[in-house]
Structures are given as structure tokens and as C-alpha cells.
Amino acid sequence: MSAKPDQPYLLRKHKTEEWIGRGYTTICVMFLIVIIISIVYFVASKGITTFTKDGVSVSEFLFGTRWSPDDNHFGAFPFIYGSFLTSLLAAAIASPLSICAALFMTEIVPTWGKKLLQPVIELLAGIPSVVYGFIGLSILVPVLRDTFPGQGIGVAAGAIVLSIMILPTITSIATDALSSLPRNLKEASYGLGSTRWQTIKGVVLPTVMPSILTGVVLGMARAFGEALAVQMVIGNAPHVPSSLFESASTLTSVITLNMSNTVMGTAQNNALWSMALILLLMTFVFIFVVRLLERRHRL
């Protein structure tokens, strides 16, 4: 450290480095923002043409039940209904399983439970959706066909396949939430003479519930957006199903099935964009709900 007397050593060095680092990260962020804005803009501008150019009313699109592009009926309600029904059912099936699995790993046998289940969960998350769909089609659908009325393919099959696909999402978020719970909070409960079950029910679960709900919402968001696996087992009939074992469609399955069969700019193609817009808006809603839950948790 021999600073020259005529050069003040408190002068900032590394100025250029900082400037480059700052500039580079800013460009990356800007790039992401531009991409997101352009996607939203593109989907929105395309999706709106159904209503502006093709003269379909918003209410007909959202609540109309007749989907027949050939004679200009674009009621997308069956698909919206199908999407909500399958993802809600999937969350309803997966949540209890996931929460119990997370409790098993963190509370019941923390010693080997996590070592055993963690790889399983990661493996489940890594299986491609087409494999889920294929397994669903060749194992689940025949079982459903033999036990319940109907063809086997339908809402129930879609919901079950989806529930297995979202198990890892909910489980890993619930596990993180449970293991971040301060130990002395549990001990406070044990210290009052509570049993483990009373502690889980009275302290552990209520305390981490907002985080667990975040996991459930994210799982639902994933189920809502999943296309391929659902499309393979749901049957893709464009009507509102009257039973869980009846064939139906979801927004995503209709888009993937029809996208390549329609011509850009036609009313049918535009209607598909409108559905994509609905999916996008739903994503915003899910993110909003998650934010809301997180804010509540911080209090």
C-alpha cells in the first residue's frame, strides 16, 4: 500500500468494471421485459380480433356452448369449463397427497423420509408430459372404462393424470415451507404437553398454510396450462360434459389440436388466439393470488 502522495487513494477505482456490469445486467433485464411485453401484446392483439373483426361478442365467446367454426359459432365455454374443472379436480386430488407427503418427510420421519422421497419427487417432476399422457391412455383409461360408465377417456382421466403431474410442485413447495418453520415453535407446542399430531394440526399446518396454498395455486396454474397429457386422455369433445367420465376439452387441448389445421387470419384461428389470451390472463390471476398469499404470510 504505497499510494503516491499526489494521487488521493480514496478516489474510486473499478469505475469501468462497475459500469460494464451494471450495463450488462440492465440489458439482460430489458431484453426479458421486451420479450414479455411483445408476447402479451401479440397474443392480446390477435385475441381481440375475434371480437373486433369477426364480430363475435365477448359474452358469446365466454358463455356460449356451441363451438362450430364452420357456421360461425364460437362459444368457448365448454373449453373454459373443462380447463377449470380438470385443474380444480387435479388440485383437489393432489393437495392432500402432497401435503401428507411433505409432512411425512419433514415431521414424521425427517431422518430417512426426505432421503427416500426427495429423489422420487424430483423424478416425477422430470418425466415428460407425453409420457404421463401415454401411461394415462394405456393404463388409467382402460381401468376407468372397466369400472365406470363411459369410454374411460374424459374429465376424470384428465384430472387424475394432471394431479400426478402437479404432485411434485405442491410437495416441494410444502416441504420447503414446513422445513423453514422455526424449530422452537414446534418445541413450544411440545413443551405444553401436546402430542405430535396436536402440534402438526394446531401449530405446524396453520403457520405454514399460506405457503402451502401458494404451492396449491402454482400446481393449479401448471395444470391449467398443461396441454399434451390432457389432450391425450380427455377425449376432446367440444361440449360441456355432464359427468366426470364423459369426453370433454380444455382450452389448451383445443389450441394444440386446431392450431395447425387453421389458416392465419381466419375467424377460427383468431378464436384460438382468444383462448390463448384467456390462458395468459389466467396466469396473471394465478400470479396475483400467489402474491396475495405471500403478502399475508409476511404479516
Place this chain on the structure above:
Amino acid sequence: MTDLLRTQNLKVYYGQNEAVKGIDLNFAENSVTALIGPSGCGKSTFLRSLNRMNDEIADARQTGNIWIGDQDINAPGTDVTVLRQKIGMVWQRPNPFYKSIYDNIAFGPKYHGIRNKKELDRIVEESLRKAALWDEVKDRLSSSALSLSGGQQQRLCIARALSVNPSILLLDEPASALDPVSTSKIEELITELKQSLTIAIVTHNMQQAARVSDYTAYFYLGTLMEYGKTEIMFTNPTKPNTQEYISGRFG
């Protein structure tokens, strides 16, 4: 005076490591026993073994006897849920449940079968009064326990421990995370509570030990180095090691 709680050759292991190496200690009834000693001397581990809280740590195990009257609570088959109602505990950091003030106190009694709302109300008020917190919170029993200050939270935790009517209270550095004013409130409270309870307190604060305790046990490297009446321990300890620790020469 009868000895309510005493340990006999109590050893606690974490895995292979023997953290508490055979302690014989008697806790005099309706008095405060301070457990002092340098960090890692096993005093907190010893305290946690008294209500079997070490059971909740996977690789911990303890041998020896802990007597309450003529019952050995360290014997296998002891119902720790009943035991822990008798022996309450307060931790270093205030750890109120993420619930209302009322529900924090009512938590224990509810799980022990008290459903009657009036009875619960009575227990909540009585516990909060005993912990000298009632006047500060009586108008906002339904607000979150986390809205209280650190010192209030710690008194809430003491009230919560009292709610199941223990006869022994274990305090693990109950004031070390608090400011001086809150600390002195806790100390007053301890002096108040010993009228009806047997209290064991772990503390790093020598003045605090001298102020609140009747007996002092000095732990060193997992053994009980010296035990005696507090005024004698602090003025005329027999062992030089005790003398050095108490006067602040190490630790």
C-alpha cells in the same frame, strides 16, 4: 423443604458426544436455581433434558434418573405429554404461535380437554395476570401475538407455559434477547412466580443470576463444578474455576 425435582447421574449424549456427564442436582421447592457456566458447558442441554425436550432431537439420548417426588420421569414409558404439563418451559427467543393472544394461551388447555368457553376465559385471564401482561393486552386479546413487543411476547410465552398449571418452570436464557427494561420485568416476574413454582433458569448474565436466584449451579465441560446458595457462590466460592468465571475472567 422437600426436594421436588432432582437428577441422579443424568447423562445426555448427542450422537457419540457426551454433552452432560452425570449430574446429580436437587432443585429446592419454591425457589429459583440458576444454571451458569461458559457456552457449551451443557447447562442448556441439561435444562432441556428435564422435561425430555431432547426427545425431539433425532440423535440425542439421555440416561440416568430424573425424579419428581418418587417417580422417575426418565424411565421408558413415561408419558411426556403429561410430564410436560407439570414442567413448563420458556425459550431464549420469544416463540409465540402465529395466533391471537387469546389462542396462544388457550392452546394448551384446549388440547388437555378444556372446552368450556368460560373456563378457558378464566385460564387466559389468570395466566396473563400471573405473567403481569393482563393490563397491557386485555383490550386486544384477539389481535395477533406477533403484534406485541419482544418483551411482551416473552411474557406471553411465560403466560402460555403457566396456562397448563405446571409446578416446575424451566427458563432457557429467557431475557437474553430483550432490552434492559423488559429484562427487569421478567426478573420481577420470576421472583413473583417462585412463590408457587420451582424455577430453573439458565443465564449468561451473572448479575441476573445473583439478582433472581436462591441457588446457583456452576457447570463446566458437562459436569457440575459447584453448587450452593447464591450469596455464598457469588461471594465465597470454593473452587478457583468458579471464582474466575463468576468474576468474568473467562467464559
